[in-house]
Amino acid sequence: MIIPVTCAIIIQDQKVLAVRRSKSMPLAGFWEFPGGKIEEGESPASCIIREIKEELGIEIKLGEILPASDHAYSQEKVIRLIPFSAIIHSGEIKLYEHDQLSWLGANELFEVTWAPADIPIVSYLKEHWISIVNGIK
Numbered sequence: 001m002i003i004p005v006t007c008a009i010i011i012q013d014q015k016v017l018a019v020r021r022s023k024s025m026p027l028a029g030f031w032e033f034p035g036g037k038i039e040e041g042e043s044p045a046s047c048i049i050r051e052i053k054e055e056l057g058i059e060i061k062l063g064e065i066l067p068a069s070d071h072a073y074s075q076e077k078v079i080r081l082i083p084f085s086a087i088i089h090s091g092e093i094k095l096y097e098h099d100q101l102s103w104l105g106a107n108e109l110f111e112v113t114w115a116p117a118d119i120p121i122v123s124y125l126k127e128h129w130i131s132i133v134n135g136i137k
């Protein structure tokens with residue numbers, strides 16, 4: 001069974017937000033876009049808005065939905081990572097689950113060690129950087 005997970009590519013000042021999974025989380029030490037698993041009956045958009053509130057304490061405004069990345073961490077754990085571009089609507093970021101954050105520009109995207117499922121999304125982001133980053137206001 002595929003586990004659907006949403007994540008937010010939060011854009012500010014021509015940079016995107018990456019956060020590092022902390023020791024208490026599976027895949028500790030890997031960098032990711034904040035987000036989490038879709039709950040039963042929840043839409044992807046409601047999920048990402050809820051997760052960002054829980055993890056970062058901010059309200060976001062969603063932009064576009066980007067191509068999903070399917071990744072098998074094991075036979076039992078196959079995730080479908082569904083990214084949304086987004087901007088901050090209100091609030092100040094606090095890390096409630098992650099232990100580090102970094103704002104990455106177009107040429108810094110691969111300076112962190114991404115969770116494997118994120119790699120195709122980061123590559124897509126780099127390739128479509130200008131339209132994604134400028135496509136949201």
Ligand SMILES: Nc1nc2c([nH]c(=O)n2[C@H]2C[C@H](O)[C@@H](COP(=O)(O)OP(=O)(O)OP(=O)(O)O)O2)c(=O)[nH]1
Binds near residue numbers: 079117118
């Ligand atoms: N949020 C998020 N999760 C990712 C990314 N890349 C990636 O492989 N994952 C994996 C890590 C986890 O195995 C899974 C998401 O689970 P999670 O633990 O963050 O989600 P959750 O908050 O709903 O978790 P849970 O406590 O309900 O299990 O997807 C990413 O960019 N963002």
